[in-house]
Structure formats: structure tokens, C-alpha cells
Amino acid sequence: MGTATISTTDVVPGTDGEGRRRRTAVTAARLLGLLLVCALLALVTVVSVAVGAKAIPPGEVLRALLHGRASVDDSVVLDLRLPRTLLGIAVGAALGLAGVLMQALTRNxxxxxxxxxxxxxxxxxxxxxxxxxxxxxxxxCVWFAFAGAGLASALVHLLGSRGRSGPPPVRLALAGTAVSAVLSALISVVTLLRPDVFDQFRFWGVGSLGGQPMSVVTEVLPFLGAGALLALGLSGPLNTLALGDDTARALGTGVRRTRLLGLLAVTLLCGAATAAVGPIAFVGLAVPHLARTLTGPDHRWLMPYAMVCGAALLVGSDILGRVLARPGEIQAGIVTAFAGAPVFIALVRRRRIAEL
Amino acid sequence: MTPQTASPVPPASPTSPASPGSGLRSVAPRGAVPGGRVLRLDGGRISLRWRPRTAVVCLLLTAACLVVGALGLTTGAYRVPLSGVLACLLGHGSAADSFIVTDLRLPRLVCALLAGGALGMSGAVFQSMSRNPLGSPDIVGFTSGAATGAVAQIVLFHGGPYATALAAMGGGLVTALVVGLVAAGRGPAVGHRVVLVGIGVSAMLTSLTAYLLTRASLYEAQDAQIWLIGSLNSVTWSVVAPLALALAVLVPVTVLCARALDWLELGEDTARGLGVPVGRARLVAAIAATALAAATTAAVGPITFVALAAPHLCRPLVRSPGALVVPSGAMGALLLSASDFAAGRVLPGTELPVGALTGVLGGLYLCRLLLARRRAART
Amino acid sequence: MPSAIHTRPRDTRSPLSALPGARPSRRGLLAGGLGAAALLGLTACGADDSGGPSTAGGSGAAGWSFTDDRGRTVRLSRRPKRIAFLTDTVGAALWAAGLHPVAATDSGQGIVPAVKPDWSGVAKIYSADKGVRIEALAQARPDLLIDAVQPDGTLQVASQLPAVTKIAPVVGLSTYRSIEQIAGTADRLTGSLGVRLADTGAKTRYEEAGSRLRKAVAADKELRVGFVFGIDKNTIGVMNPKTWAVLKTVSALGMRLLPVPGGADNTYSQAVSWENVPSLPVDLLVWAVSDPLPDNPLWKRTPAVRAGQLWKPDLSSWYAYSWENFTVLLDGLATHVQSAHAGVGPRTTS
Structure with missing residues (x-):
């Protein structure tokens, strides 16, 4: 964060005093916006604990939170809803943040x-x-998934890097596509030939917040935390990187180092998130765009917005999945896209397109 | 891979014709004006540029397709001697051999070549048009729309295979149209907006497909899944004929569009300055490429990665800027027919759907290309 | 998969078989799952069976004919000797009845191995895209094909029917019936093909097991039984009594099964969120898949589980429709019904 930062949209023409006043106003608006998004997340969190596939009166929910597992209803609140809500917040924030990083690093x-x-x-x-x-x-499975995520991203980075200049964005994207294609084809070959493997894998193959014990939350939390800190620390260098590698270098940003640390952060965030809940696709792709329409391209604002928006989207989708299909449920991984896409499209249409 | 210094996919640089900050600038060519020799027909009203190297690459790819085809026709679980295969192709084989060679193997091979070619061309057009190396017909939501259409048909209307093919085609085209209309508007960033709206719409459709499958009865769901796998196992002439007919119209249109696309890759302003009708060229190319994908998906289901990989696999071979529509088509045909050949034979006692192998073969080849370039860059 | 493009080719291509009826897992649906395990026989529908036997020429007094579960009669000039099984379920029933084919499928779901077939000299014709390898089938030169019939009356091999019927005529057996009907038709078919039953006592033993279960059920008429399996991490599925051969069989013996509200006769199951599992009105639970028992905290809170009224049978006996396998199954059920008490579970769903 200590690096010099240049924001492409903050440069306001006019006198110095006027410019500073406007900048202060913009900062205030963004801060207010962030508070509003946080309030939305808080609301979604409360609803997620209070509402589910089974109707439990609010008084009973409160009693469970305060006094522990006396009845089946208490167990529903404490053993099912609480872990999945916490997991949703952590994973949603991680995916949103990782999406911002990934789009900045590949400029795609x-x-x-x-x-x-x-x-x-x-x-x-x-x-x-x-x-x-x-x-x-x-x-x-958490550790296996984590190891697999780390290995695959190391491989992608290896293939996509060139000489000493660090991985150019296009190459990284192609390497990622190639490795993903090979791995996904291998997965389908194995699951086609071994229905018994598929039988087990289907529990994992669609991202879903439910059914994970609290221990999984605590296992992945350190990794998510480390990844988030690393990512937030890169917000300044990423801003300069957006101006192009040469400009960034001229401004004193270590381009190669920033890319490497960025990819490490993405691996930590996404590896841990995927290990915890399985693959969830739409959040990492769409949330950064969504956040960008609210904040513009400055990563110092974009990152916190993306975290909060990602968490709210994932937890909100999980609630919808529980309520819409009573007495059953629909996995969050499926609902996310359906709930998030209309908002996403509306923003893309109405707002000035925020470039990367 | 021969070492080469000129990167076929140049990294974006702030001085490239695409404006800095567009985010979609990665395929912008490094070369200046598209070169090569010009072939003029009809008093100069139709002119085709061609480069010797491109022509050689196309010929080599075609030869490789022929080799794969010959192997595919002569080998298989059912043993037909070489003379028997020839006799069948000339029209006087025994009834049993003819059933195997001309009713099973030949339509399957022809279908793989046609579908692969169409996918490769369509991918080349989309990557060039969107100036994004990840561009493919999915960019306008095509594949997810087709999948939703097909699954909806199977689950809600219970029609036969033809109805499914039509529904897939309709679903894909309607989705592409909706994405185009929703994203349309004034301003410089239409291309960018199409991509983003496409992402959103396909995500919704994919969810819808998953939801429809949960509403299906057991055998309908199974039927839908067979379609979604995208396999050439059950291809007959009745599948190939409509595909061939569609391609007969669409391929010439796409090839002609390719020229305008090459100019477009220099940047819209440059292209406009050179007298290319930018808006119309882009629209026609998008329609033709989408229709190519539609015809293919209707015939064989959603087979992914060919459209994405074929242009990338061609670029280092051809070593020239431009959309590379024709070589990409040849590469797509080779990729799909080779994948199908391998899928049927790689495991004893069973057969894999071709879609499971296109990813492995195309992906590994792409990895190899990247590695080769990395080494070249180091030396 | 949203969108798109690029990164995740697998998602659009998508996989295998399914777990329909159940709640979604895109992957779950698309790929095989219990669905597959369970149902293996139930593929395709769609194209109607235009052809019937193509070589129906024959006739003659010494000919062979058989009327299948679709009501179609296949007539051949002589009794067919080279038989091919096009699906696992039907194949398993016929292997068990003593019929030795020249070609058969085994999709790897354990259904065929459950009847311990002898594969010597048999061509494997399963294709991983859920179809049949037609060239391999042709190479085996069968003169009669046997396939499963879907609830809508079409053959499972429907999408490949035009090619398949050029090889040999197809007989269809339905597996959406009680075991008496499925194994009964299998016996009738093998009999007409001149095959001696390998184990003549099997049917008798099955009937004895059936009457034991009938007696156990009659002793406690209030006992409610639920057949469940895990759909995904969020939900379990309650099997529809109107669909499954196993459930149709035990319900004919008087067992009181957990109903699936609104379940048509072709839905697999109803998905129930873990939040609602303890409220299911059941006294005895049968965990009807090969997956390990769930470790969800609400499972231990479910009344029937807490009372130990739970059975996890060996699943290989479930979809292999033979007298012998169903004897094992009915015996196990009889034991658990005898030791279980009614009134353990909640009265009604809340």
C-alpha cells in the first residue's frame, strides 16, 4: 500500500483546491457506499440464520443462539445455518477479492x-x-483440494511465464485455459468410466455451502485471511500495473514481484474457498465488474467493495436456494448465477462501462 | 516448434491500435497492413488475399485430416479388410461391411470433419471480433442457450431427436440475439458490453438448465444428459445432411467476412479509415459465426474447446496476423476427427464421448506450444 | 457455468448420467450418481420405436416368437442362439436366469457383477457416452437383442435404434415393475430360448422370504418405512414408492412406505433439506445407496436413527433383478421390520 498510486479516474481538472474538495467528496461517497453494502451484508447474514428450509420462529432461533442445542430446532440453527452463513461470508468475500486480482493481473x-x-x-x-x-x-478432501489448487496454479504460472519479464497477461490466460481444459477432460474421463467415483464426487462437484461442519470453517480461515491481507497489500501496485507494464516499472512498481504475489494470493483465496465449498463460478467473474460500476477502477476501493458484495451475493443466493425449493434445497452454486446475473446485466447496461 | 522471436499473440502494449485500457486488446496484430498476394475475381469485385505459408499450413492440415480419416474408416471393433472398405466406398461391398463402413464410420467421420471445421472457423471469428484470446461462440451465450433449449425440449415437450436439434439451434440463436439486443447501445464500448452481458445471460441459462434437469423425470433427464455429453457415437447420414447443407451456405460467407475482420484487427478507426464498413462487417461476421456454431451444436451437441483452441493452435503455424479463419477451420476439423478417432480406441472394451478427449488433446497441445515459446524466448 | 467461455470447458460438455428427480446438483444431475447407480437402465426416450424387428421375415411353423413388455411380437424363422444384452438391469436379470449372451453391457455400477456373470467369450459393448458400441455389437453377430423399456414405452437404446435394428430385432423388458413381474418375464424369455434355469430353487426361496416379510409387516401395521439416499450436501432424497422396482415389490407385500407428495410414477425421489429430515414421519429408515451413512449432525437427531431403527443393505443386490438378490433384500427387511417399533418418528411432517 505504501507504493505511489495513481488512480486513473481521480484526476479531476480544475484548480487544486477545487480538485481536492471533489476528491474528498468522492471519498466520502465511496465510504458511505461501502457502509451501505456492509449494511446489506449484515441484513443478509441475519436472514440467513433466521430463515431456512424449515420454518423456525425467531424467538426459537434467538434461544438457540443464546442457550445451545436443546431441541432439534436449536441444532438446525447452530449446526446447519450458522456454519453455512459464516462459510458463505468467508468464501464469498474471498472469491470476490480473487476475481479482482485475477482480472487485474491478466488485464482481461x-x-x-x-x-x-x-x-x-x-x-x-x-x-x-x-x-x-x-x-x-x-x-x-479439504487438504487434497487445496494441494490440487496449488499445483494447478503453479503449473499455469510456470507455463504462462516467459523469461524474466513475468507472465504477460495473454499467455497466462492461455496457459490457464489449456491446463483447465486438460484437467476437466481428465475429470470427465474418470467419472465416466468409474461411476462409483462419480457417486462420491457429485457431493463435491457443485459448490454448496451446506453440510460442512464448523471445523472446515476454522481450517480454511487462516488461508483465506493470509490471502486477503496479501491481496489488500497489493492494491497500490495493481493500480500502477493497470497503466501498463512499462509505465508501472517507470513508477517504481516491481511488476514481476506484484504478479507473483498476486497469483499467490489468488491461489490462497480460491484454493481455500474451493476446498471448503466446492467450485463456485459466477462470483469471482461477476462481482469485480459489479463492484467496479460502484467504485471505478481504484483497487484500494474496489477490493473491499468486491469482498462485501461477494459475501452478500453468496449468502443471499444460499438463502434463496433454501427457501425456493422447500422442503428441499438448491445448491448455492446454482442459485448464485440466477440471482446475480440480472443485477449484473442491469448494471452493465445502465452504468457507464467501467474499464479495467 | 521452431524457435521464434515474433510472438504470434503479442502482449498488449499501450501503443497498440486498441486504445489503452480497453481490456480487450490482446489479439491485436503486430503486423502493419495485412499482406500477402491478392487474387481478384470477377473484375476485382471479389478479391481473396492468400499467403503461401497459410496455404501450405492448410494443405498439411487437410492431409492430416485425410490420414485420420483413412485410419478411422479402416479400423474399428468390427473387422473389415482393406479391400472390403474400398469395395464399400466404391459402392459394391457386402451388406454387412457396407453397414459398418458407409452407414456407421463414414457419416461419423464426415460429421467430425464438418463440425470441427465449423467450430474452428467460428472460434477464429469470435476471437478476432472480440479481440479476446478467450473468445468463442460462448461469448454471446450461444452454447448455454443451446443447452437450455435442448433440455427444455426434452423435459417439457418430449419431442424426438430432430425437435431437440431444432430447439438447441433456436435456443442458441435466440440467446445470441437477446445478448446482442440487451448489449446494444451507443458508445464506444459495445464489444466490451456484449462480452459482459453474454457472461451474465449464460450464467443464468446454465442455472436454468440445471433446474430443468431437476424437474425432469428419470428417463428424460438421462436423455438430456446424453445430449449434453456431445458424442459422435450415434451419428447417421440424417444428422450429417442438414449440417453439410448449412455449412455450404455459411462457410463461404464466413470466409468472405474474414477479410474485413483482418482489417478490423488493426483497430476500428484504422479500418474505418480504410473504408471498411465496421458495423456491418462485424454484424455479418457475428451472425455467420453464430450460425456455424448453431448448426454444429444442433448436429452433435455441445462439444467445447475446439472453437477456443483451434485458432490458437494455428497462429504459431501460420505466423501471420489476421483472423486465420480458413486454417482454424482445418485445424478444428483435424482436432475433432483425431479426438473422435482416439476416443473410440484409446480404451479397450469401451468408448469415450469425443468431448472428453478434445480437452485433453487440444489442451496438451496448447501447453506444448506455450512451453516451446517459453523456451524460445529464453534463448 | 456461467458463461462461459473458456475456462471451464467441462461444464458445458457435461457429463454423464443423472440423478433426476432429485434436487439439482448440476454435476449431480449431469453425471452419474446414484441416479446412475440406481437406474441404469433407464436411458433415453424420445424416438419412437419405428421398426420393431426388421428381420421379421421368418414365420413358419418351426419359427420362434416372443411378445415383449411393449406388446410387440418378434418372430424369427428359428430360435435365436446369439443374444446381446443392451442394458445392465435387463442384462443382470437375464444373466441371473441362466442366459449366456454373446455381447453385453456393464457400465461399471456394480449391477451386473452382483449376479456374478461369466464373461468368457462375451463382447463388452458399453460405450461411456451411455450408449452401445454398435461396431462391437455388430462384430458379435447377435441374432436377438434385449433392451430395457422406459416408463413411456420406448426402449432405452432409442437414440441408436435405427442402427441397432439393422443388426438384429429387439425385445424390450420393463424394469418398472415388481420383482415378480421382472424376473417372471425374464424366466418366460429364457424358457422360450430353451435355457434351463441355473438355480431352480431361487424362486421358491424368494417366495419364502416374501412371506416372512409379509408376516413381519402384518405384525406391526403402523410401522412407517422410508427409503432414503444422499442427493448432495444439503439434501437427502426420499425414494418414490411408485417408481422403484424394490419399493413396488415391498409395497405389494403390505409395507407402509413414506409417500412422495405429488410424485408421478416417473419421478425418482423428493429432495428434503437436512433441516427437515428429523421431521420425516418414519419409524424405520433404509439408507438405500452405497455411500457411507451421512455424518450430518441432524442425522443423529433424527428419531428413527436415534432409536437405532436403521438399515444400510448391501447395495449390489438392489438393481440386479434376480430372485436370489431379492431374497437377500427381503430377508434383511423382514429382520429389521421385526425388531423395529412403530411410533418412533413424528406423527406428521411439520
């Missing part, structure tokens, strides 16, 4: 964190774990 609006091979790497590792060890234990 179609880039989502999956492009680094994270989703496919994690899925392939889980398929291998199931095929060889027949294990579906969440706390076993």
Missing part, C-alpha cells in the same frame, strides 16, 4: 479465478482422492 475482463486452474486443480485432486482412497471425509 473474462478472467475469473478459475482461469488460474484453481477450480479444476481442486476438483481433479478430489477425484483422485476418491478414486484411490474412497474417502469423502470433508477434512481429508
Amino acid at each position: 475482463p473474462l478472467a475469473d479465478p478459475g482461469l488460474l486452474g484453481v477450480n479444476m486443480g481442486a476438483s481433479a485432486a478430489v477425484v483422485v482422492a476418491i478414486a484411490l482412497w474412497h474417502s469423502t471425509d470433508p477434512s481429508f
